[in-house]
Amino acid sequence: MQKEDAYNFSIPKRQSPIAIFLIVQKLIEQIIRQFWPILLVVILNNLDFQTKGSSSSEDPYMTRILFVLGGISAIGSIIAYFKFYYYITDDEFVIEKGLFQKKKINIPFDRIQTINFEQNLIHQAFNVVSLEVDSAGSNQKEISLQAIKREEAEAIRAFIMTEKAKSQSVVQKETQEVIIEEERPNILMRLNPFDLIKVGISQNHIRGLGIIMGFGFWIFQTVIDFDFIDENNPMDMVEHELGLGSLLSFWVYLILALIIFSILISLILTVFQHFDLRFFRTKAGFKVVSGLFTKREESANINKIQFIRWEDSILKRIFNIFQLGLFQASSAAVNIRQSINIPGCYADQINTVRATYFPEEANLNYSTHQISPLIIGRRVLYLGGIPALILLINAFFHQSVFLGIAALLWPIGIFFTSRIFHKNWKFHVSEEGILTENGIIGTQFTLLKWYKVQAVKTRQSIYQAKKQVADLYFYTAAGTIKIPYVPLAKAQEITNYVLYKVEVDGRSWM
Amino acid sequence: MIFENHEINIDALPKVETGTFQQLDENYLVVRYIGSFIFFLILGFGLIMSYFLTDVTEVPGLFWGLVGLWIAWAIASFVLTNLGYKIRGYILRDKDLVHRKGVIFKTMTTIPFNRVQHCEVSQGIIQRMFDLHTLQIFTAGGSNSDLSIPGLKADTAQRIKEFIINKTVEETTIETAFLETDAENEIEVVASEDTASPEIIKESNEEVENLKFNTEKSVESRE
Numbered sequence: 001m002q003k004e005d006a007y008n009f010s011i012p013k014r015q016s017p018i019a020i021f022l023i024v025q026k027l028i029e030q031i032i033r034q035f036w037p038i039l040l041v042v043i044l045n046n047l048d049f050q051t052k053g054s055s056s057s058e059d060p061y062m063t064r065i066l067f068v069l070g071g072i073s074a075i076g077s078i079i080a081y082f083k084f085y086y087y088i089t090d091d092e093f094v095i096e097k098g099l100f101q102k103k104k105i106n107i108p109f110d111r112i113q114t115i116n117f118e119q120n121l122i123h124q125a126f127n128v129v130s131l132e133v134d135s136a137g138s139n140q141k142e143i144s145l146q147a148i149k150r151e152e153a154e155a156i157r158a159f160i161m162t163e164k165a166k167s168q169s170v171v172q173k174e175t176q177e178v179i180i181e182e183e184r185p186n187i188l189m190r191l192n193p194f195d196l197i198k199v200g201i202s203q204n205h206i207r208g209l210g211i212i213m214g215f216g217f218w219i220f221q222t223v224i225d226f227d228f229i230d231e232n233n234p235m236d237m238v239e240h241e242l243g244l245g246s247l248l249s250f251w252v253y254l255i256l257a258l259i260i261f262s263i264l265i266s267l268i269l270t271v272f273q274h275f276d277l278r279f280f281r282t283k284a285g286f287k288v289v290s291g292l293f294t295k296r297e298e299s300a301n302i303n304k305i306q307f308i309r310w311e312d313s314i315l316k317r318i319f320n321i322f323q324l325g326l327f328q329a330s331s332a333a334v335n336i337r338q339s340i341n342i343p344g345c346y347a348d349q350i351n352t353v354r355a356t357y358f359p360e361e362a363n364l365n366y367s368t369h370q371i372s373p374l375i376i377g378r379r380v381l382y383l384g385g386i387p388a389l390i391l392l393i394n395a396f397f398h399q400s401v402f403l404g405i406a407a408l409l410w411p412i413g414i415f416f417t418s419r420i421f422h423k424n425w426k427f428h429v430s431e432e433g434i435l436t437e438n439g440i441i442g443t444q445f446t447l448l449k450w451y452k453v454q455a456v457k458t459r460q461s462i463y464q465a466k467k468q469v470a471d472l473y474f475y476t477a478a479g480t481i482k483i484p485y486v487p488l489a490k491a492q493e494i495t496n497y498v499l500y501k502v503e504v505d506g507r508s509w510m
Numbered sequence: 511m512i513f514e515n516h517e518i519n520i521d522a523l524p525k526v527e528t529g530t531f532q533q534l535d536e537n538y539l540v541v542r543y544i545g546s547f548i549f550f551l552i553l554g555f556g557l558i559m560s561y562f563l564t565d566v567t568e569v570p571g572l573f574w575g576l577v578g579l580w581i582a583w584a585i586a587s588f589v590l591t592n593l594g595y596k597i598r599g600y601i602l603r604d605k606d607l608v609h610r611k612g613v614i615f616k617t618m619t620t621i622p623f624n625r626v627q628h629c630e631v632s633q634g635i636i637q638r639m640f641d642l643h644t645l646q647i648f649t650a651g652g653s654n655s656d657l658s659i660p661g662l663k664a665d666t667a668q669r670i671k672e673f674i675i676n677k678t679v680e681e682t683t684i685e686t687a688f689l690e691t692d693a694e695n696e697i698e699v700v701a702s703e704d705t706a707s708p709e710i711i712k713e714s715n716e717e718v719e720n721l722k723f724n725t726e727k728s729v730e731s732r733e
Contacts, residue, residue, distance in 0.1 A: 329650055454625035455655035459617040475655030495620065496523045502622045503605040509625070510650060 009088035009159060012096065015081065018126045019146035023077040025122065026146075031070065039066075086145060093133060093160065095143050105143060107133060109164040113304050113329055113510070115157045117150075119295035129153045129297075161284065189279040189342070189349050191290075195321075199274060199344040200267035202315035208262035208269070270343070279342050279349065286326060286353070288340055298340050304328040304510055306452045306478035308357050310350050313442035322350055329477035329510040339478070358433060358449055366428035366435065372469045372485040375425075379418040384411030427483055429494065431501075434474075436483060451505035452476050456495045460488075474498070477510050526608050526620055531599030537640040538661025539595045544636050546591060550584045590614075600659050602670060605677070607647065609657050621657055623677040625649055631667045634660075643667035647674065 032039065084097045094106040117129040131153050133143040148156075191199065277290035285302040289295065309325045316322065326340040342349075354361065388407045395403035421440050428435040433449040457473040464470055468488040472495070474481045486494075557576060560566050566573045593613045601608040606622040630646040637643065637660065644660040645667045662670070 454649045455619055455621040455657075457617055457619040457655075459612075459615055461615055465616060475649065477650040480654050492525065492527050493520060496525055497520060499526065499606055499620055499622060500523050503624065 009156065012085035012087040014085060015145055016126070016128050016147045016149060017081075018122065018128050019084075020078055020081050022122060022130070022146045023081060024074050027073050027077060028070075031073075035066075086143075088156070088159070091163065093143060107143060109160055112160060112164065114299055114301060115160065116299065117153055117157075117297040119291075119297075121293050123147065124295065131156070165284075186281050187278060188281050188286075188352060189277075189345065191274060191277040191344050195344050196271060196274060196277075197267070198319045198321060200270035201263060202313065202319055202321065203266040203270055203343075204313070205259075205262040205266050208265035209258065211265055212258060212261050274343055277342070277344070279345075281352070281356070286340070286356075288342055300326045300328050300340050302356060303508065305357055306476040306510070307446060307448040307481065308353060309444065309446045310345065311439070311442055311444035316442065321346060324350060324353060326353070327476075327478035354447060358447060360432050361430075361447075364430040364432055366430045368426055368428050369486075369490065371422065371425045371427075371483065372467070372487055373422055374464075374467055374469060375485040376415070376418045376422050378463070378485075379421065380411055380415050383418070384414030425484070427486075434481075436481065446481055448474060448476065448481055450498050450501040451507055452509050453498055453502055454509070456498055458488075458491050458495060524603065526601075526618065529601040529603070529608060531601055531608075531610055533599050534595065534659075534661030535640075535642055535663055535666075538637075538642055539591070541634075541636045541640055541642060541661065542591045542595065543588075546584075546587050550580070550587070553580060598661075602673070607657070607670075607674070609659055619655070619657060621647055621649060621655065623674055626674055626678050629671045629674050631671055637661075645670055 079099055080097065083099050084095070086093070086095050088094065089106075091110075092106045092108050093112065094104065096102065096104050113134045116132045116134070118132070119129050123129055126147070127150050128147040129150050130147060131145040145153075272292050272294075274290050275292035277288065280287040280289075282299065285300045285305065287297065287299040289297045305326050305328050307327050309327065310322045312322050321343070322345045324342045324345045326342075328339070345353075388411045391403050391407035391410065394400070395407055417440050421438075424440065424443065425436075425438045427437070431450075433447065435448075436446045438444055453474045453476060455475040457475065458470040459473065460470045464485070469485045470488050470491045472483045472486045472491045557573075557580060560576075561573060566576070590613050594611065597613060597616065598611040600610070605624075606620050608618060608620045610616070610618045627648045627650050629648070631643050632646060633643050641664055642660070643662050643664055644658050645662055647657040647659075649655045
């Protein structure tokens, strides 16, 4: 508490000067990200001109424009920095900014959902953090500070959270009780290097594969452009170099290399993102700290968590680990940032989080239900039939037996996976909440308390209407949960019950 | 029966599916026709332009195929608009609002008033000609579950909006009033029962501070 007194939050203050660097850095990053093809062209052209010795009037012109644009935005950022003030009043967090159009953003404490910190390398070097205040509501008011001193950021968070708790304690007795019970933040989990490797290996490697394929394709294109390879038949060259017999083993090596590289890439990404991940139970909820170069600290308030989701996959099952997601109320449309992801959780931690989110669950009886088997036919028709038709047309035009066989096998494969899909889709209903379970290879569990729901929808296609089934949607402030092909009578019963529950339950849902 | 162990009778719960839906204003159908008419007029204009300015005519049958598509689409749109108007509607209930729409995909959405963030009444250009309004209902967290009901008379839209706003205000005031009296009672009880409590509170506060300090330290040392 003494820490807080050291800062007087009510005086309007500028951010730490390091913010200027960060704003400029962000700007450059953004420019590169958006205009990299142009930049690449400019650079390549430059190289080309240098080697060929020819000059063009067009090229330096373009470079100059880029420099002028960059300069203007850099000056803009510096002015923006000097015109940016933040302060805290009795019950609001306020930001004033803008040169021509003055803007004042104020977020009342009770609107504030979470306050998150982030530290990249520059932040770490100067011991500052970027601070992000997330508020709920559709009017998208959000505050983010580029750089302030770490201690100050912590003091601000502590101050706002205490004030918030004070004002809420009058209204919400329940939350107050919870806070008193669990005053100390205790560590639930920490990823050691070995765990990290497990998490990395059991990631979804498709992303890594995509990166490699993209990169490989780009190189291939470039190489062709530079006439190193005969464009008409690059495989001829490989064959020529390696000899006919080696061609098969070339493919085997290529595929092996692809697999190894994609695993390696996911591993590296995992280490960057989740290095030294620590998962805490704090007095208000949960907190996650992680990252190698960019340290990220995210917290989730128990009340703000709308639903939780955990999943395994074949690889994760080998290591007995789950990926856990806490979905909390947020202002912007739901994206991955708003849900806190904790990879490499064991059943223990899942159970702790589950019990914290849904303490009543222990005394509840779930009744288990399945979705309608009609979904199998529909999946075969749409996911199997349409691609098969396209394949068949292609097979006809190219006179390809291979494509013809593929067109036959594809729907059969879809049929069997759809059967598994149907068999694995279960929802467990209780008086206070619902647990859904689905997935073909891995299993994804979603746990939702009824009073977190803010709208219910049933949706029927013409076919579904004829067959008396409906897709059931539960909308929450953190995203939507969908159950497909629920028998209509069941869907209606659940809808009516959930509406009753939401209307009767007085607890605040976010 | 899906829910067991229950004091309330599930069958006695108000049912969304059996309510009678309020249809939108008749003129809204005209609004939709005008909208579609303008859309297809522009498309048709594009087709005519393409006939004179591009070489669609060089591929035999392409132009007339496109015209056929244009006509088929227009007819389908007309039929769907008609059917859609018949299906689209709302039920204003005591505690929530039910909205139904869609021909190919029929959806029914219900938003309880105590989950509504705010309401708005807006008006498009064509709707203005018939003095019709759209009622928009917003919930928290993105636009997924937001509702908009078009084709309402000015008076109706305003009345529904006020009804919903009153409901949300009512809910919260009752809630806080109830809880506030509760909290006050509690404070009185505590004060009368135990005069030595401030010390205990102080002690426990210190303990809490210590714990906090320790954990902070340990986190730092780990780093």
